[in-house]
Amino acid sequence: MTKWFRRHRELATAGVFLLPNFAGFLLLTAFPVGLSLYMSFTNWSLKKTVPLEFVGFDNYLSLLADGKFWFYFYNTAYFMLGIPFAVFGSLVAANLLVHDLLIKKVSRRLQTAFVLALTGVITCGWLFLAGSPDWALLLALLYLAAFFGVLFGSNTYRTMMYIPNFASGVATIILWVQVFNPHYGLANGILDALFGFFGLHPELPTWLTSTRNLLGFLPLPNLFSNGGFGLGAREAIMIMTFWMAIGGNNMILYIASIANIPQSLYEAAEIDGAGAVAKFIHITVPSVAATTFFISVMAVIGGIQGGFDTARIMTLGGPAGTTTTLSYYIFTAGFEELRLGYASAVSWIMFVIIFILTLLNWKYGNRQNEYQ
Numbered sequence: 489m490t491k492w493f494r495r496h497r498e499l500a501t502a503g504v505f506l507l508p509n510f511a512g513f514l515l516l517t518a519f520p521v522g523l524s525l526y527m528s529f530t531n532w533s534l535k536k537t538v539p540l541e542f543v544g545f546d547n548y549l550s551l552l553a554d555g556k557f558w559f560y561f562y563n564t565a566y567f568m569l570g571i572p573f574a575v576f577g578s579l580v581a582a583n584l585l586v587h588d589l590l591i592k593k594v595s596r597r598l599q600t601a602f603v604l605a606l607t608g609v610i611t612c613g614w615l616f617l618a619g620s621p622d623w624a625l626l627l628a629l630l631y632l633a634a635f636f637g638v639l640f641g642s643n644t645y646r647t648m649m650y651i652p653n654f655a656s657g658v659a660t661i662i663l664w665v666q667v668f669n670p671h672y673g674l675a676n677g678i679l680d681a682l683f684g685f686f687g688l689h690p691e692l693p694t695w696l697t698s699t700r701n702l703l704g705f706l707p708l709p710n711l712f713s714n715g716g717f718g719l720g721a722r723e724a725i726m727i728m729t730f731w732m733a734i735g736g737n738n739m740i741l742y743i744a745s746i747a748n749i750p751q752s753l754y755e756a757a758e759i760d761g762a763g764a765v766a767k768f769i770h771i772t773v774p775s776v777a778a779t780t781f782f783i784s785v786m787a788v789i790g791g792i793q794g795g796f797d798t799a800r801i802m803t804l805g806g807p808a809g810t811t812t813t814l815s816y817y818i819f820t821a822g823f824e825e826l827r828l829g830y831a832s833a834v835s836w837i838m839f840v841i842i843f844i845l846t847l848l849n850w851k852y853g854n855r856q857n858e859y860q
Contacts, residue, residue, distance in 0.1 A: 528832035535826050547833035555711035556809070557817070557834065562712055563722070564813045566703070568791040570726040574733035575783055581734055582742030583772055585646050601638045604631060622677065646743070649735030661801045664728045668695035675724075693719035696803055699810050713808045721811050725798050738783050745779040746772060785849045792842050814838050 528548070531541050551557050608631030615624035636644045652660065667674045676692045683690060693700070699715025701722050708714045749772065757767045773780075795813030799805045805812035805820065812820070814834065822831030 524832045524835060527829050528836050530829045532829035532832070533826050534823075534828060543829070547830050548837070551830065551833050551837060557814075559712050559809060560812050560814055560817045563810060564792060564795060566701070566722055567726060567729070567795060567813065568788070570730055571784075571787045571791055574730050575738065575780065575787060577730060577734040578736070578738035578783070579742050579773070579776065579780070581649065582739045582746055583768060585642050585649070585739070586743050586746045588641055597638060601635055604635045604638060607631070608635070622674070623681075626674075649739060652732065653736050657797055658801060660732065661728070661798060664724075665696065665802055667728075668724045670694040670697065675727075693723075695719065695724040696721045697807055699808050701810070713810055715808070715810070721803055721807060725795075725802065725811060728798070738787075741779055741783060742776060745776040749775045781849075785846060788845055788849060789842055792838060792845070 529542060529544060531538060531543050531546075533540075608628060612624045612628045612631065615621075615627060633645070633648055636648075670676055670692065673695070675695065679692055698718065698720035699713060700718030700720035701715065702717070702719070704714055704717035706714075753771050753775075754767055757771060762770070793815055795811075796815040796819060799811050799813060799816040800819070803811045805816055815838070818831045818834050818838075821834060822828045
């Protein structure tokens, strides 16, 4: 009896400590999810003139017949085309940064740093005096990164690559809006300089105000807006997302994974005459397959759920709805069109898509890890 009482007293004590967390889960997660499921079967509206009614599967049937839903689903899938490039870019960056780049001989290190500093001052000063202060500032930042990299090794580059992740997402997106400004933005400035070097002067993209896209040559149904082939708002957001992803948490995960690969594998490959590219393809990539699988699953989930902040801040879903994703459509349907029931149905369809893709990833994407 005493043993039974002591055991239940321990369970009661544990329950007291777990109760706040469990209550928070019920109140802030389980209840909203259950309520959204109920709302998806009603005509729930923020308009006082619309009485609440149970409509069954009408929202889901209307959704599947809604051309805007399929167009925004196409937009979401289009943005996800950049996921493989972002994952591969993170792996390449991690592979470059995992090695110690520090020059062992102190005198040689100081000499190299002095040469970089002197070259940077001369080059940036000449650009500034020549009337190109923006290019002088950009080049000065690159020289500064190389200077500290020579002095302190690869840790400097790791820090510089990850520092932007500490900035506010809103602030970063606002900065990129200025980068893609078609009149004075850095993106068109770089393109203009590159084309001018070869004596070319093509029409530069207008980025966030353009409906052009790299798949503009494909014939699409009429319900899909196709602005023709070129660089437009979608590509601008994909470039920004690639830049933010390549030096983020995925890079940190890859650095930790690559650091755990036995050096004996690389040494054996060097004896066999393998170069840097061969070692990367045949040793590094297979050895980090588990990390790649995890990153890929999370990237797919984030890709389907993402797009709200960029659409809201950069383009408001335009131009012509080409940057509106499913997550932003949920917001506009629920809080601009005041159709909360319909928006809930969209959110549950998005959940079903994520669930199916995650199952497919686990079934087919995890096969290589099973044999390791």
